[in-house]
Amino acid sequence: MATAIIPGVTELLVPIPNNPLENTNVYLLRGDDGYLLIDTGWNSDYALRALGKELGDAGAEYKDIKQIVVTHAHFDHYGLVGRLKQLTKAKVYLHQRDEEIFRTRYAITEEFMRQSEAWFYANGVPRTELSVTRMPFGGMSAGGLPPQPDITLNGGETISTGIFNLEVVWTPGHSPGSICLYERKHKLLFSGDHILPVITPNISLVPKSEGNPLGEFLKSLELVRGLDVSTVLPAHENIFHDLPKRIDEILHHHEFRNQEILAALADGAKTAYEISNHITWMPELGGVHFRDLMPGDKRAAVSETLAHLRAMTVNGRVKVNMRNNMYYYERV
Ligand SMILES: [Zn+2]
Ligand SMILES: [Zn+2]
Structure with a gap:
């Protein structure tokens, strides 16, 4: 209407x-x-x-x-x-x-799909779940x-x-x-x-x-x-x-998620996929566990975790190391 x-x-x-x-x-x-x-x-x-x-x-x-x-x-x-x-x-x-x-x-190419799968794999997504990383922009190409x-x-x-x-x-x-x-x-x-x-x-x-x-x-x-x-x-x-109030809520949400990530790293280095298991997803809907997410949402969740990890790497709160061709994050 x-x-x-x-x-x-x-x-x-x-x-x-x-x-x-x-x-x-x-x-x-x-x-x-x-x-x-x-x-x-x-x-x-x-x-x-x-x-x-x-x-x-x-x-x-x-x-x-x-x-x-x-x-x-x-x-x-x-x-x-x-x-x-x-x-x-x-x-x-x-x-x-x-x-x-x-x-x-x-314009999704096979090359992009291959690189994308390799990247998710290096971030800990198991091979059995990699197929869910196909079509990351699902349906966008439909109809040209x-x-x-x-x-x-x-x-x-x-x-x-x-x-x-x-x-x-x-x-x-x-x-x-x-x-x-x-x-x-x-x-x-x-x-x-x-x-x-x-x-x-x-x-x-x-x-x-x-x-x-x-x-x-x-x-x-x-x-x-x-x-x-x-x-x-x-x-x-x-x-x-109330724009300032909403901005404060969003800032709080992201800092809460940073704290969840740091807590997940308390007992040692983890991949982005492992860290995603420790995060409360969809808090607006009361919270959903990672294992209960739909396959496409799991991939999106790992990408979100990685955005947090990148920001905290830039801030010096976490650091990343490559081990056996996998990315592991740990607290600084
Ligand atoms: Zn959008
Ligand atoms: Zn939108």
């Missing part, structure tokens, strides 16, 4: 098939000449039909959409870009760091890749509808090119997946990455804390108001 947030800003719900997040919240902003859309939805007939109906409820038509700004390249945000390009002729914006992963990682963006962003730009001015705030972490959009006059923050009210966004180390996504994410939290915001409009779950 399309919901007016303030005059000229409407939230549209686009369902994500078979996903506990249920919907992508797409935002429709009025302009002098047509509309701007923030995010799109998962690439499916069902999602497109729902989006079409929501647009109709909001009094808009596809042909009125002039700009589409995508907060990051994940498929529940970027997926419908291809079909919407055909229906709207809108210009599509995406941060350049996500355009890079879009080109290098969405969506088109590349028309305009790539660096952060710091202002995208205007003539009525609303969206400042692009680069908030890497959940993905390298995640952005938030800040509407200063109305104190609105379109937070993408960077900040959600209940679920803590997944921060993962990707195979063979040299980066520190959790370290970047924590810096990105501090970046948005400095903005004067009265309403946060996230890409999933509900709109909320």
Whole structure:
């Protein structure tokens, strides 16, 4: 059901098939000449039909959409870009760091799969479970890749509808090119997946990455804390108001997880897979043991553990050693 947030800003719900997040919240902003859309939805007939109906409820038509700004390249945000390009002729914006992963990682090669499996194996994932590391971006290639963006962003730009001015705030972490959009006059923050009210966004180390996504994410939290915001409009779950409180909760969640990892290392060095066994997963849902996770979720969990281990390695709280071609982490 399309919901007016303030005059000229409407939230549209686009369902994500078979996903506990249920919907992508797409935002429709009025302009002098047509509309701007923030995010799109998962690439499916069902999602497109729902989006079409929501647009109709909001009094808009596809042909009125002039700009589409995508907060990051994940498929529940970027997926419908291809079909919407055909229906709207809108210009599509995406941060350049996500355009890079879009080109290098969405087109999954056998070589990438092999490297990815070897990397998970070196991080302790047993051979019997390695097949679950296949298709890490499950289903993304279905129906072909969506088109590349028309305009790539660096952060710091202002995208205007003539009525609303969206400042692009680069908030890497959940993905390298995640952005938030800040509407200063109305104190609105379109937070993408960077900040959600209940679920803590997944921060993962990707195979063979040299980066520190959790370290970047924590810096990105501090970046948005400095903005004067009265309403946060996230890409999933509900709109909320107290941004500093939510930032503190997320920081607490990550430090709690660091403490779980350090406790797991109290009796000696372990692989990321072994450490993952000592972590409370999905604490928002009351906590799930690693062994009870679905195979795909186990792989995601190991990637999240590795993001924490990388951040703590950079901080000097843990160190990593290679033994028998396996990575072992220990306390410093
Ligand atoms: Zn995402
Ligand atoms: Zn998402």
